[in-house]
Amino acid sequence: MTRGIGWFDSFRAVAPDWSVVLLGLVTQLGDVWFLGFLVGVVYWAAVPDRRDEAATVLGVTLAGLSLITGLKEVFALSRPDRVLVAVETLPETVHPLYRATATATGYGFPSGHALMSTVVYLSLAEYLSIGTRRQRYLGAAGIVTAVSFSRVALGVHYLVDVVAGVVVALVFLLLAAGLFDRYPDRRGTVGFALALGVAVLSLVPARTDPDAVLLFGTSLGAFAGWQLAVLVRDLEAGNGPIRTSRPLIARATVATLVVVGLAAVTLSYWAVPVIAGSGLLGLAAAAFVTAPVLYRSDHVGELVRESPTRSQ
The missing domain is CATH 1.20.58 (Methane Monooxygenase Hydroxylase; Chain G, domain 1)
Structure with missing residues (x-):
């Protein structure tokens, strides 16, 4: 059974070579290093009255990392055997950037970028006070969509992989929100306890x-x-x-x-x-x-x- 939808070849036929660099930069918005830096800055910059809420964002981020680690081991499905652009066709000066941003290894299902982008950006949309709540969620949805598209367009994931990553993240966030609402005065502790619990569970399939x-x-x-x-x-x-x-x-x-x-x-x-x-x-x-x-x-x-x- 294939997870492919079949549009990748058509996209590759019309996509210019330089698009791989642009897509590679977009995909970094969902990479672990960037998300970790973003959430870390938010936590450290939080005012004392909102430290608990910032802690919940940090907690669910750690939980999401363990969740995707465990799920990839459970399904153990390979990535697509394809690339958007062969590295040999690109100028040699951009080869390091290409390898750093537009390639991936390990299992492909579900997409870690899609899952983690959904967890982090939707959590930040709930936590931050910039603009209106609707504007924040629309912005988060836009970033998640862009990151998910970049993963499929680069050829490192099937469309099914990113859809599954987003769906799993949404279910996880709904369950986590239920716990936070049940213990509103202990949100930080619940967030880090959730991270620890998911980390323990992920050790079972990941060994x-x-x-x-x-x-x-x-x-x-x-x-x-x-x-x-x-x-x-x-x-x-x-x-x-x-x-x-x-x-x-x-x-x-x-x-x-x-x-x-x-x-x-x-x-x-x-x-x-x-x-x-x-x-x-x-x-x-x-x-x-x-x-x-x-x-x-x-x-x-x-x-x-x-x-x-x-x-x-």
Whole structure:
């Protein structure tokens, strides 16, 4: 059974060679590096009152990465054996750009670019306050459509692949929205817990796939980092001291155990790059999630200013 629809050859016949560069640049709007950078900037730039909402965007982004990793392993369907333009027909100066933006490896179903673009841009449309809600969703839909078209036009996906990616992302977002609405005061925790849960599930079909292992460590670290961030925020609100509050004790315990565990894994399995890398990424994710909260915390600033090293 084929996943092809049959229009690619007609498009290739009329598409100019230079279009591969344009499509390659468009497809970067759905690439992991760009989406990660975009969501990271949004999270760090969030004002304290909207930190939880920004955390949910970061959480569903991590969950989406694990989701696509697991699904590709479940279906294990190859990519199309075709290209829009043969690299030999392009000027040699654009060969590196072509290989970096317009090629792909690994399994093809469903499309990771389509799934992740839908997850991220629709989440941002809900979170951001630029323009009207309708305008934001129309803009998100336009970007998702452009990215999905670029994947098919470049020949790295069938049309069925990108449609499936968008549909899966929409179902996932609807389920996630139900959880967020059920726990409106714990949206950040729910978002990172969702990321961790999907990461665990993706390990079943992916087994020892490096991406799945690395995403598990990253999601675990992000979850722990958020617990520490909320702990600091609760102390700022006067909900301490920690020893008198069970929720604060629980958060502190979870954050400490996870961070210590990730550090131990990193040091103990240094000779196994995937496992050590998973631990290291987890520590980096914990620091990334916690840092902006610590930076804006007057309580932590006072502790630093009053520490013995500062007074000497």
